[in-house]
Amino acid sequence: MSAVSPSRVLVLNSGSSSVKYQLLDMSDNARLAVGLVERIGEETSRLKHTPLHGGGETREWNGPIADHEAALKAVSAELAKDGLGLDSPELAAIGHRVVHGGRHFTEPTVIDDAVLAEIERLIPVAPLHNPANLTGIRTAQALRPDLPQVAVFDTAFHTTMPESAARYAIDVKTADEHRIRRYGFHGTSHAYVSRATAELLGKDPSEVNVIVLHLGNGASASAVRGGRCVDTSMGLTPLEGLVMGTRSGDLDPAVIFHLARVGGMSTDEIDTLLNKKSGLIGLCGDNDMREIRRRVDEGDEQARLAFDIYIHHLKKYIGAYYAVLGTVDAVAFTAGVGENAAPVRQAAVAGLEQLGLAVDEELNAARGDRPRLISPESARVAVAVVPTDEELEIATQTYALVGKNN
């Protein structure tokens, strides 16, 4: 009798200072364990692990975790306590979120030395993300050298963008020499959410045009025509586009020259300013939308202005992508802010009735984990809240690629 083939996939989403992980069983998409290590590299790191298999309780561990390698080893130890360790023969593969795949990677890819070298080569255009992704991969490889490791790229879904959307209007020779173009990110989420939105409307993805607003700490918008991305707000790096938790989003590039020439700042200082000290945190000292809303409700003017700037940019992208698509079937809100912050959704579509956009106050205020409509029944364009599930999407793509070969 042949052994049961392994059906579990561990998904690792290594961010600049965190690792989110999930262990899934792909025979029924069940989550066996989920967790998060945050504030890696600080004294106050925290590991939060929840075994969902067998009804275990959430365990928390606080203390310094020096780097991503130590984080992954700690995760591996936690999983082992539940009998779900990385040494399990039931593990079919490890799927990694990799933020920047350049133009080369349009599909999930089994990781070998050449793939690692390419991810490494792209570090200058994803300095916050690709190094962490690489450490995650290398540590996982060391723990399970025999297991297929798959990279699922944030950029992959956006490779269908036409050149008119992907190119910047700069000298072509210079752009080509340095591979300067718009790549877009959060693609796994935009792909998953645009598909789930079509499903919510009872249509095939090929039949609908959707504007997806992925509003997490990082935030991006995309225009999806018939299941294919035709434009997205992030560019060469995840800095362009919407106002984010700590990133500025769009600004006149001359601000950078000015800060260098007149402000005397170095390139690295400006990079840190725009990526880590701008956006909501730069505007009002908080990057968590819950805290900002609390302050707005208390009459805090600085928080109010930060919120208004955030919404202004969001609204501009809704309008822009409406124009890019011509016809829009749905606007979908997703990620931490998009799924939870009713005032953001309400403010973003306020005044857009002429575009067929509106939210129903009661539906918007309701909560839930399932995709749901928040537009009034009579609305021409559906407005939806569609929880993203990047981990499930990564696991599905990983298993589709390697699971069956095991």
Ligand SMILES: Nc1ncnc2c1ncn2[C@@H]1O[C@H](COP(=O)(O)OP(=O)(O)O)[C@@H](O)[C@H]1O
């Ligand atoms: N209940 C809530 N109300 C408003 N904002 C929320 C709520 N829960 C989470 N958020 C926002 O979501 C953000 C995190 O979103 P998430 O998609 O998890 O981001 P990332 O994956 O980039 O870390 C938080 O910084 C916070 O601003």
Ligand SMILES: CC(=O)OP(=O)(O)O
């Ligand atoms: C690409 C990106 O911005 O990712 P995150 O939102 O996880 O920082």
Ligand SMILES: [Mg+2]
């Ligand atoms: Mg995210």
